[in-house]
Structure formats: C-alpha cells, structure tokens
Amino acid sequence: MEDAMDLDVQRAEKRKADCLDEVSFPKRIKPLDEDVINKIAAGEIIVAPVHALKELIENAVDAGATSVEVLVKEGGLKLLQITDNGCGIDKEDLPILCERFTTSKLQRFEDLSSIATYGFRGEALASISHIAHLTVTTKTKDSSCAWRAHYDGGKLVPAKPGQTAEPRPVAGRPGTQITVEDLFYNVPTRRRAFRSPSDEYNKIIDMVGRYAVHCSQVAFSCKKHGESSTSIAIQSSAAAVDRIRQIYGGSVANELIEFATADDRWSFRAHGWATNANYSIKKTTMLLFINHRCVESSNLRKSLEQTYSAFLPKNGHPFVYLSLEIDPHRVDVNVHPTKREVNFLNEDEITQAVCEHIRSKLAAVDKSRTFVTQTLLPTGAWSSTASQDEPGAKATTRANGDSSGSRRTPARPYENNLVRTDTNLRKITSMLPPASGSSASRGGVDGSRASSGARSGNVQYDLVDREPVSCRLASVRELRADVRDDMHQELTEVFANHTFVGVVDERRRLAAIQGGVKLFLVDYGRACFEYLYQVGLTDFGNFGAIQFSPPLDLEEIVHIALASREYGQPMLEGTGETLPDPDVVAKLVVRRLVERREMLLEYFSFEVTPSGELRSIPLLVKDYTPPMVKLPQFVLALGTRVDWKAEKPCFATFLRELASFYVPEQLPPPASAEGSATDDGTAKENDPEGEEMGARRAHVLWAVEHVFFPAFKARLVATMSLMENGVLEVANLKGLYRVFERC
Missing domain, CATH: 3.30.230.10 (Ribosomal Protein S5; domain 2)
Incomplete structure (x- = not known):
C-alpha cells in the first residue's frame, strides 16, 4: 500500500513539473495579420446574404436612387446583384472604395450625433470584398462612360490574370451596379451552415419588402436569376397602402x-x-x-x-x-x-x-365592430305543428319528437300520398346486402355505425374575426348569373326538400334520396362538383385556408403528378401539344403559380411563396377533408388547364379545378374480398392497407350523408346538366299505385 502511494505522489509531482515547464514563459502578444482582422470584421457585419443586401440597399437609397433592382441566384450565395439609378461613384474614388472606414457620410466623430444617412461606418463594401468576389460598375451624371472595377480583399484586382487592375471604361447607364458572387467562398464553415437557398431568398424578399414599404418615391424589384417574372415589383408612384x-x-x-x-x-x-x-x-x-x-x-x-x-x-x-x-x-x-x-x-x-x-x-x-355568435340550442329538432282542421287551434312545440301539448290527430291520408320525412326511420339501404369488405355499414339507425374517426370533429379550426369581403368583380357576377340561368327549377326544389336515404354504390358514387313520393338515384360525385363550384362563386374572396406545415415544394408535387400520367398526353386540353420533358413542365407550372401568387392568395387563399413552396389551399367545406391524394394532379391542372389570359375564364376554370379536387374520390375495391373487415364493418388491425382505406371510406360516407347532402338542401342550385347526367328517377309511388289500380 505504501509503495502504491509513493508511486502516485511521484506521478503527481511529475505532472506538476511538466505543467510548470509549459507555462514557465508567458506567450508573446502579437498583432493579428491584416487579412485575419478583415475577415473577423466581415463575419460580424455580413452574417448572411440578406445582411449584405441590406447594406447595399441603404447605400443605393443614400445615393438618391429612385429605382432599385435586385437579382438573386441560389439565395444570394451564388449571385447577389443590386442596380440603382443614383448619383454614382467618381472614378477617382474607386481605388479606395473597398478599404475599411472609407465613407463620404462622416468626417468627425461628432458627426455621429447628427447623422441622417443609412450608412456611415464605411465597412460594408470592405467586408463583402473579403468574403466574396465583388464587381462595381458605376457612372456619374457628368461622366461620359461607366467604369467597372473588381475587388478582392479590399483592393483592386484584375478581371482576368494578366490584365490591369485599374478600372476600365464600359457602357452603362447612370447609377451603380454592385455584383457580389460566391459569397462566403473562403469561409466554408459559414457557407455550409445555411439550410437552403429558398430560405435565404425568402429572407431577402422580406428585407426588400420592408424597404419597399418605407421608401416612398422609390421603385423596387426583386427576382431570381434566369426567371422573367419578379417576386416583388413596386412602382415609384405607389402609395404606402398599395405597397x-x-x-x-x-x-x-x-x-x-x-x-x-x-x-x-x-x-x-x-x-x-x-x-x-x-x-x-x-x-x-x-x-x-x-x-x-x-x-x-x-x-x-x-x-x-x-x-x-x-x-x-x-x-x-x-x-x-x-x-x-x-x-x-x-x-x-x-x-x-x-x-x-x-x-x-x-x-x-x-x-x-x-x-x-x-x-x-x-x-x-372598435365602436363599429359587429360580432357574430352562435346561439345555444337543444340538440333535438324543433318543429311547430297545428291542426289545420281547427282554425283557432294554437301551435304546440315539440322537442326530440315528444309532444309538449295535446292536439287533434288529423285524418289518415291515402297511402299513395305518404311521404317519409324522418331520417331516423329504417332506410332502404339497410335491406341491401353490404358490399364485401366495406368499411362502414349503411342505413339510418341500423347501419350508421361509422366510427367517430370518420367525422372531422377532431380537426382544429382557427376562427378569424373579420368582415367578409364583398366581391364586386363583374366577371364573378356573370359566372353567378350563368349558374342561375342554367337552373332546373323542379330538381332544385327536390334537393331543397329531399330526404337522404343512403349511399347505394360507393365505387360509382351513387346515393338514393327521396323527394316527395319519388325516389332518385344521384351521382353524388357530379352533385358535389356542382355544389363546390357554386360555393367557390358564392364565397369568392372569403375562403378559409388549409395550412401546410412545413410548406410543400411545388416542383416535387408536380413531378409526382407527372409520374402518374402517360408520357405523350396533351399538355393542354384541346391542343395537339405532347407533354414535354417533366422538368420543363414542373418549372412552367411553378413559374405560373409564383407569378400569380398575389392574386391567388387574395381571391382563393392559395398561398405560394416566392421560392415556389405551397403554404395553403382554400377551405371550401368544413368537417370534410379533401382527398390529398389528388393534390398533385390539382396543382398540375392549375398550371396547365387554367386559362390565365382572361379574367372570367381564369376564375371559371380555376374554380372548376378546385371543385374537382374537393369532390369525394372514387374509392377502390377493398384489398381482399375476405378477411379485410370485421362483422361490424371496421377494418382489421392486421391489414394496414384495409385499415387506412377503411378510415377514408368511413369518412367519405359520413361526409356524404352529414355534410354534403344537408348542404345541397340549403344552397344547391341544380343545373340542367345535373338533371341530364347526374339524377335518375327510379320510383314514383303515385305512378306505382296507378299501375296497381289498373291491374
């Protein structure tokens, strides 16, 4: 034990001696290399491309510019160019333009107390030149030509090896154009820290937008390199509200x-x-x-x-x-x-x-605000009834079918005039054999056992308290008038007073309804299309929004749609053009949507970012989830089938594509005819495909009965085309009685 302790003490003394040898002489203080100093300063000022842009915008506005144009490539990391029509820079000042602490806005330290310009440090261009390739092209009002200079490390450098570093004359317009290429090329750690070019571009758009709002009488534009459309385009004469x-x-x-x-x-x-x-x-x-x-x-x-x-x-x-x-x-x-x-x-x-x-x-x-609140009513249906045989009889109110007062029982009508009005009674679909593998049974009390998951009550809705926007566009009013002119009066009344019977065939999207003493088969896919298109016209400019978090990449969505389409299918309906390369189509669709993103957001709550990401789509129907499997085809259709050239056809085709997207999909047959469903219609746990499809089938069937057909009763205008191709009369009780009487 003692030998071990002596050994530990010797080791400790040796370590102490080694440490003393290392720190016995203090390290000398030396000045940092000038290049290191400049790069450290550059890292403090230019943290991201948006910070370089901010400095350049401020310099342009300080120069008296009335027009500022920004060009960006790969989020500003590859290219960041800003062009203004300001006073320009004298040729004699170009050699020291990118040296640190060179400025025309400050002479003495006391001037800081009265500084009224954006910039004053004289470090922006110097910092940029140490971490990027910087080119300046400038022309003053009195100069006969423009002068172009290249900078690296704060000093003039030749454009190509073997050439002179002095500024050279070029053709140019009055003002200054500053081009920043390969930002952070010599700081790889910081360059790798950026997540994506689209994120950096969104930051740039935000910064340009802020200065565009504030700087009145200055025009701003910003776009991506290689694209003809601009993400921001503000005229110099635009007022603050318009900006x-x-x-x-x-x-x-x-x-x-x-x-x-x-x-x-x-x-x-x-x-x-x-x-x-x-x-x-x-x-x-x-x-x-x-x-x-x-x-x-x-x-x-x-x-x-x-x-x-x-x-x-x-x-x-x-x-x-x-x-x-x-x-x-x-x-x-x-x-x-x-x-x-x-x-x-x-x-x-x-x-x-x-x-x-x-x-x-x-x-x-706030004194003029109005609030709309929902009144709390009993869950049962309230009705008022009175005997028509007694003129003086008082109406008595019933709740949940229980009479709260006595009334005379009317005479029993003829059976051929009986009309079933209570949807809780047994339905005809309860007598039909269920389809094999169906995930939800049918019929009123007997068959409506769809799980609570079929409903959308668990979906969270954020309510926005704002007044609806009144649509005064003549094109929308004309489209609404076209629907009214095409109305089928009798069928509209049938839908307004119908009783839902049940879904007959979910694969062919057929449902049965009763109107009076008649029974109809309705193609609820076509009926939903007509209803959703009319909702789009009625709620134009007041749609809710389905938010995507995180946003979806539009180009990837279009590629998914193109992968499911046959190559060579016409790109535009009614044309002989064959589908070009998928990459070309994807870029075309994204460009069309990005160019019109302001109109899409204002009128349809269809939000697209300048970098081509989808943030939200319109919410047409509450408590119903549209088939997201149709989203890629919907986005592709917006880019290829919508007529963007004229206002009325544009709104009509957009709303029809939106209605087609929302229409309940034709559900495929169950994965297996046997064993994919239990006795009560729910999917088995050991069948993942059946479980997922069963949940969707249950939701669609529930929405058809509890969302769409009640909405048809409230606001559907049945059209001639719906009468011709979407509704079939299958039974007429009075007609059947006449047949039996003749027999």
Whole structure:
C-alpha cells in the first residue's frame, strides 16, 4: 500500500513539473495579420446574404436612387446583384472604395450625433470584398462612360490574370451596379451552415419588402436569376397602402388604419399603418424604422402586442408599420455592427406614447365592430305543428319528437300520398346486402355505425374575426348569373326538400334520396362538383385556408403528378401539344403559380411563396377533408388547364379545378374480398392497407350523408346538366299505385 502511494505522489509531482515547464514563459502578444482582422470584421457585419443586401440597399437609397433592382441566384450565395439609378461613384474614388472606414457620410466623430444617412461606418463594401468576389460598375451624371472595377480583399484586382487592375471604361447607364458572387467562398464553415437557398431568398424578399414599404418615391424589384417574372415589383408612384397590399396581401391592406403622433418633450414624431381589430395572425409582423433605418426593438414589439391583446382574440397578433423620427442628438446609432439596433433617450416614454395613440385609434374603430355568435340550442329538432282542421287551434312545440301539448290527430291520408320525412326511420339501404369488405355499414339507425374517426370533429379550426369581403368583380357576377340561368327549377326544389336515404354504390358514387313520393338515384360525385363550384362563386374572396406545415415544394408535387400520367398526353386540353420533358413542365407550372401568387392568395387563399413552396389551399367545406391524394394532379391542372389570359375564364376554370379536387374520390375495391373487415364493418388491425382505406371510406360516407347532402338542401342550385347526367328517377309511388289500380 505504501509503495502504491509513493508511486502516485511521484506521478503527481511529475505532472506538476511538466505543467510548470509549459507555462514557465508567458506567450508573446502579437498583432493579428491584416487579412485575419478583415475577415473577423466581415463575419460580424455580413452574417448572411440578406445582411449584405441590406447594406447595399441603404447605400443605393443614400445615393438618391429612385429605382432599385435586385437579382438573386441560389439565395444570394451564388449571385447577389443590386442596380440603382443614383448619383454614382467618381472614378477617382474607386481605388479606395473597398478599404475599411472609407465613407463620404462622416468626417468627425461628432458627426455621429447628427447623422441622417443609412450608412456611415464605411465597412460594408470592405467586408463583402473579403468574403466574396465583388464587381462595381458605376457612372456619374457628368461622366461620359461607366467604369467597372473588381475587388478582392479590399483592393483592386484584375478581371482576368494578366490584365490591369485599374478600372476600365464600359457602357452603362447612370447609377451603380454592385455584383457580389460566391459569397462566403473562403469561409466554408459559414457557407455550409445555411439550410437552403429558398430560405435565404425568402429572407431577402422580406428585407426588400420592408424597404419597399418605407421608401416612398422609390421603385423596387426583386427576382431570381434566369426567371422573367419578379417576386416583388413596386412602382415609384405607389402609395404606402398599395405597397403593403402588393407585398403583404389584400387581407392586410383592407384592414389598415393610419396613425400619426408627435411629442416635443421627447423630440419625436411617429407615423405609420397598423391593422385594426378585425385582423389577426399567429405572429406579429412589425416593420420598424427609426430615423429611416430598419431596426428591431423587442421592448416596442412587446408593448404593441400587449396593446393589441385587449382587442384581438387569444393568440392573435397584428401587422404594424411604424416610422419613428427622433432628434439625431438623442439617438446612438453606433451600437451594433449591422446597425440592427439603436439606443435612444426616453425609450419608455416614447413607446408608451405610441402605444397609447394606437390604442385610441383601435378603440375608435372598435365602436363599429359587429360580432357574430352562435346561439345555444337543444340538440333535438324543433318543429311547430297545428291542426289545420281547427282554425283557432294554437301551435304546440315539440322537442326530440315528444309532444309538449295535446292536439287533434288529423285524418289518415291515402297511402299513395305518404311521404317519409324522418331520417331516423329504417332506410332502404339497410335491406341491401353490404358490399364485401366495406368499411362502414349503411342505413339510418341500423347501419350508421361509422366510427367517430370518420367525422372531422377532431380537426382544429382557427376562427378569424373579420368582415367578409364583398366581391364586386363583374366577371364573378356573370359566372353567378350563368349558374342561375342554367337552373332546373323542379330538381332544385327536390334537393331543397329531399330526404337522404343512403349511399347505394360507393365505387360509382351513387346515393338514393327521396323527394316527395319519388325516389332518385344521384351521382353524388357530379352533385358535389356542382355544389363546390357554386360555393367557390358564392364565397369568392372569403375562403378559409388549409395550412401546410412545413410548406410543400411545388416542383416535387408536380413531378409526382407527372409520374402518374402517360408520357405523350396533351399538355393542354384541346391542343395537339405532347407533354414535354417533366422538368420543363414542373418549372412552367411553378413559374405560373409564383407569378400569380398575389392574386391567388387574395381571391382563393392559395398561398405560394416566392421560392415556389405551397403554404395553403382554400377551405371550401368544413368537417370534410379533401382527398390529398389528388393534390398533385390539382396543382398540375392549375398550371396547365387554367386559362390565365382572361379574367372570367381564369376564375371559371380555376374554380372548376378546385371543385374537382374537393369532390369525394372514387374509392377502390377493398384489398381482399375476405378477411379485410370485421362483422361490424371496421377494418382489421392486421391489414394496414384495409385499415387506412377503411378510415377514408368511413369518412367519405359520413361526409356524404352529414355534410354534403344537408348542404345541397340549403344552397344547391341544380343545373340542367345535373338533371341530364347526374339524377335518375327510379320510383314514383303515385305512378306505382296507378299501375296497381289498373291491374
């Protein structure tokens, strides 16, 4: 034991001696290499492509530009180009343009207290040149030609090996074009950290949109490299509300209120636009500019959210665009390398003043708000009955079929005039043999044993409290008139007063209904199509939305649709064109939808991101889940079958494709005729395909009986084509009685 302890002590002493040898002499302090210094500074200022874009936009606006064009490739990592028509840069200043701390906006440190421009550090272009290949093409008003210069590491470099590094004359228009290529090419760790180019492009779109809203009298455009359509296109003459409408949608612009306040005590003025209490979203959208610089303020954001919490429903948040102008002497702009944050005096007082003013505006608007609430009624059906034989008899009310008062029993009518009106009575489908493998039995009390999973009661709906938008488009009114002109009066009355009997054949989508003393077979697929198309016209511009989280890639969806189609099928109906390469078709469809995303979102709640992702589709029918298996074909049809050239055909074809997507699908036969279902119609657990298909079949059958046909009774306008091809009279009780009387 003692020998072991001595050995441990010797080892410890040896380790201590080794450590003393290592730190016996302190390491010398040496200055960092200039290239390392510049790259460290560049990493603090240019964190992502959107930060480089922000610096370049601010430089363009500082130069007096009235037009700013942005071109992006691969989210700005491959190419980021900004072109303006500002004052340009003198040729003599080009050699030091990308050196650190070279600026035309600041001479002395005291100038920081009165700075009124976006930029002032002189580090943006220098930082970009150390982590990307930078090219500057500029022309002043007095110059006879434009000058192009290439930079690397803050210094002029030749465009190609062997050429001079001096700026060379080129043809160009007045202003400046800055091209940033291969961003972070020499910082591979940071470049690999970016998730996807589409995410970076969405950030760029957001930044361009913020400055487009704030910078009045300045035109903005932004698009992807190689595409003819623009993601953002704002005219210089557009007003603030129109800019918000084009960028953030009509649902925001229609609910805006303008506000403006000022207080000489705190030396500030505030103005902007904010949504009223009829609009709410899940996350606050706040555009904050302090002395025309886009910044962030968590304190101001929290205060505004607290102000709106008294007016919006739970978890509802507003859209706010706020421009604060504060005395420059009271603002410290030199806080953050990217100028994302600023400090200013009396922040709490200014925040309180702005929030109080917005609260007063919301309260004034709130006086005219109307709320629609659902009254609580008993679950049973209420009816009022009175004996027609007694003129003085009082009507007595019955609940759940139990009489609450005495009444005279009317005379028994002839049997050939009897009409069954109670859907809880035994139905004819209960007498039919169930199809083998069917996942849900049929009939009223005897057969409606579909599981609770067939219903959509467990689906969560977010209700938005806002006034419906009145559609004044002449094309939509004409389409509505076309439906009324094609109405079949008798069949419309049959649907309005029908009694649902049951689904007869789910494969051929046939259901039986009773109208008076007649029995009809209805193709509920065609009837649903007519109803859904009419819902689209009636609720035009007021659709709900089915949100996809995460968003779906449109190009992948189209490829799925194309994979199920035969190669060589006509791309457009009525044309002889054969289907080209799937990649070409996919890009064509995505481009068409992205180009029209603003119209699709405003009118149809069909939300497409600028990067080609699908975020939501219209919600036409509550408590019914559309067949998502048809989503790829639906997206492909929007790109190839919708007539985008004229307004009326566009709306008509879009709504018809939307109705086709929502129509309950023709369910395939069960996977096996035997053993795929239990005695009560539910799928067995050991058959995964049968279980999934059984759940869908149960949901469709439940929706047909409890969603669609009750809706037909309330608002379906039966058309001539539905009468000719979708409804068949199979029995007429009076006619049968006449036949029997003759016998």
